[in-house]
Amino acid sequence: MAGERLAQGLAELADERVDHRFKGLPPDAEGLTVGALAAERRNLFDGGFTTPVLALSAESVEHNLAVMETYSTRHGLAFAPHGKTCMAPQLFARQLAHGAWGITAAVPHQVRVYRRYGIQRIFLANELVDAAALRWIAGELADDPDFRFVAYVDSLRGIELMDRALREAGAVRPADVVVELGAGEGARTGVRTEAECRELADAIAGVDTLRLVGVAGYEGEVPDADPARVTAWVRRLVALAVELDKAGRFADLDQIIVSAGGSAWFDAVADVFAEIPELSAPVLKLLRSGAYVSHDSGHYRRLTPFNRVPEEGALQPAFRLWAQVVSRPTPGQAFLNAGKRDAAHDLELPQAQVVRSGRDGSERPADGVTVTGLSDQHAWVSTERGGDLEVGDWVGLGLSHPCTSFDKWQLIPLVEQDGTVTDFVRTFF
Numbered sequence: 001m002a003g004e005r006l007a008q009g010l011a012e013l014a015d016e017r018v019d020h021r022f023k024g025l026p027p028d029a030e031g032l033t034v035g036a037l038a039a040e041r042r043n044l045f046d047g048g049f050t051t052p053v054l055a056l057s058a059e060s061v062e063h064n065l066a067v068m069e070t071y072s073t074r075h076g077l078a079f080a081p082h083g084k085t086c087m088a089p090q091l092f093a094r095q096l097a098h099g100a101w102g103i104t105a106a107v108p109h110q111v112r113v114y115r116r117y118g119i120q121r122i123f124l125a126n127e128l129v130d131a132a133a134l135r136w137i138a139g140e141l142a143d144d145p146d147f148r149f150v151a152y153v154d155s156l157r158g159i160e161l162m163d164r165a166l167r168e169a170g171a172v173r174p175a176d177v178v179v180e181l182g183a184g185e186g187a188r189t190g191v192r193t194e195a196e197c198r199e200l201a202d203a204i205a206g207v208d209t210l211r212l213v214g215v216a217g218y219e220g221e222v223p224d225a226d227p228a229r230v231t232a233w234v235r236r237l238v239a240l241a242v243e244l245d246k247a248g249r250f251a252d253l254d255q256i257i258v259s260a261g262g263s264a265w266f267d268a269v270a271d272v273f274a275e276i277p278e279l280s281a282p283v284l285k286l287l288r289s290g291a292y293v294s295h296d297s298g299h300y301r302r303l304t305p306f307n308r309v310p311e312e313g314a315l316q317p318a319f320r321l322w323a324q325v326v327s328r329p330t331p332g333q334a335f336l337n338a339g340k341r342d343a344a345h346d347l348e349l350p351q352a353q354v355v356r357s358g359r360d361g362s363e364r365p366a367d368g369v370t371v372t373g374l375s376d377q378h379a380w381v382s383t384e385r386g387g388d389l390e391v392g393d394w395v396g397l398g399l400s401h402p403c404t405s406f407d408k409w410q411l412i413p414l415v416e417q418d419g420t421v422t423d424f425v426r427t428f429f
Contacts, residue, residue, distance in 0.1 A: 002146065005118025006093055013090065013426045014038070022411040023342070024053030034411070034424050043419045044322070045361060051324040051394065052338035054405070055415040058422055060318035061091075061293060067313040068292050069098040074312075075270040080104045080123045080259075082290025086406045087428045089117040091293055102148065104288045108133035111149075113428045115140060123259065124151040125218065125288060127180070127189060129158050134165035134175075142172045150213060150257065152180040154191045159203050159210065166209035174211040177204060178257055179244075181237050183221035190217055197240055201249045212249055214257030214284070215241045219265050227308075230265045234272040245279045259286035267305035267312075291402045294318040298348045298400025319405055321350060321397040323379060325358070331386035334369075336379040336395055342408055345374050348400035352381065358392025366395060 014035030018025055026048030029037045042048065044055055072079040078101040083092060087110065092103050102121025105111045108130060114122050128134060128151045140147055153159055166175060179197050182190025191197045197215070204212045217237050219230045241258045250256050256279055261269040266289050273285040291300050295315040306314050323338035343350045352366035368384030379397070383389055399405045406412070407429040414423040 002118045002120040006089070006096075009089055009117040010093060016426070018411075023409060024050055024413075025411065026050070034426070038421065038423045041420050041422065044413060044415050044421055045356065045394070045419050047421065049413070049421075051322055052336075052342045053413065054319065054321050054342070054409045055413050056294065056425060057316070057318040057320070058414045058416045060295070060316035061094075061414070064292050064295055064315050064318065065094055065098045067315060068289065071266075071270075071312055072287060073099065075274065077261075077270060077273065077285050077287045079287050079289075080121070081293065082106070082125065082262075082288050083114065084110055085290035085403050086293055086425075087113065088406065088412075088425045089113070089428075090423070090425050092117065092119060095293065101284070101286065104290065108136070112136070115147075120144075120146055121148040122150070123286065123288065124149070125216070125259075127152050127154055127158050129161040131161070131165040131168075134162060135169040137175060138166050138169035138171040141175065145173075148176070150176040150178060152189070152216065153177045153200060153204065153210075154180045154182070154189055156200065156203055159200065159207065163207040163209045171209050174209050176213045177210050178214045178216040178259065179212070179240070181215060181217040181240055183217060183219060183233055184223045186223050187221040188218070190221075194236075194240055194243065198244070198247070201244055201247070205249065212244075213253060213255070214250070214259065215244065216257065216259035216286075218262060219260050219269060220262035225265070227268060230268045231272060234260055234269055235275075238272060238276055241283075242277060242279065250280055253281045255284050256281050257284045257286055259284075259288060261287035261289050263289045263291035263300055264303040265305060267309050294402045294405070296344075296400050296402050296405070297351055297353070297398025300400075300402070317398060319399045319402070320353070321399055321405075322356075322394050323397060325381075325389050325391050325393045325395065326378075328389065328391050332383055334381040334383055334389045336371075336381060336397075337377065338379050338397070339374045339377040341376055343374065343379070343397065344399045344401045344404040344408075346401060346404050349374065350379065350397035350399055352395055353398045354396040355389065356394040356396065358390065358394065369395065371397065 080102045082104040104123045180190040297317040323336035327335040352369040373380040412425040413421045
């Protein structure tokens with residue numbers, strides 16, 4: 001049933017019409033379905049695509065999916081990749097095909113997108129106190145007995161609001177929750193002390209609309225994070241699970257959830273989760289890394305745990321934003337037609353990686369070419385030599401931070417190494 005919903009949803013995406021809503025696509029493809037355009041297997045560089053255009057490497061996406069599947073399996077981890085990174089049902093389907101337990105979400109809108117495409121296991125790595133969203137969740141749980149939904153709690157008031165909304169909605173089965181342990185003083189959400197965690201567990205036991213199924217948190221928020229501090233916090237999380245289990249808070253469960261793991265410290269999470277002792281029920285050791293599917297050329301390239309454990313594998317940057325030189329006012333300055341509306345810029349500026357000649361299509365490394373700033377629709381570029389760029393050249397840019405790269409593009413070409421476009425990834429932000 002769930003698989004059918006996902007397959008049907010993906011088929012509907014392929015039937016969507018190409019039109020003015022989608023940046024960078026060939027003007028002469030207007031009116032074609034996305035599936036028909038993909039079937040033409042046009043070339044990104046001479047198939048009518050307009051600049052700027054964001055491309056995903058087909059080979060790198062597949063490589064990254066396989067690497068994290070292997071890593072999770074090797075370390076005995078279940079995997080619920082954070083879908084807020086890409087918000088792309090086609091990539092969710094591929095993550096599930098590569099062994100993912102489910103998909104992680106951050107806000108109710110994302111959960112609705114996931115459900116529209118038949119995702120059966122959703123881990124909401126956030127507190128949920130919105131009455132309208134909780135009424136909708138109650139309906140989803142009632143309509144689909146196989147739907148598994150888990151959310152964070154970190155306050156007595158939050159428990160009160162969840163209980164009230166679910167009771168008023170006539171919830172027929174409880175919503176599963178995990179206590180979120182905060183990563184330390186000055187960190188983001190989450191309970192700051194174990195005593196408060198115990199108090200929340202007691203409160204959850206006192207309502208029949210919620211069921212406590214484990215503990216969770218996000219080690220990426222550990223202040224001044226380093227391997228020792230992150231490891232210490234993950235051990236606190238595991239100790240909390242052990243304590244609550246000894247207190248009988250997980251009685252009658254067939255599975256206890258212990259969850260952590262962003263994209264920067266999943267090696268520390270894997271190491272500590274390997275130490276989890278036997279509890280009253282089997283433990284679902286749930287990793288939630290999301291940025292891996294595209295990786296990047298900056299922030300996560302430096303932060304990935306695979307830099308510390310290269311023998312475990314390596315991720316590949318899959319994004320490349322192609323922009324065109326539209327102005328060359330001085331020998332040391334050029335302007336591209338891609339800016340803040342097109343490129344991630346919250347962490348780092350794009351990196352010029354390759355230049356494709358506007359004359360003959362030959363490619364060369366972008367040596368001496370540096371992006372120095374972004375306007376809304378322009379990249380400011382410095383050049384070391386007058387001949388480094390000319391008007392009409394295409395420049396391939398590497399990006400930093402996948403989460404703010406995907407969200408600027410509704411339909412992203414999936415491109416093979418030779419430039420052949422094999423599919424288009426639809427996003428929902």
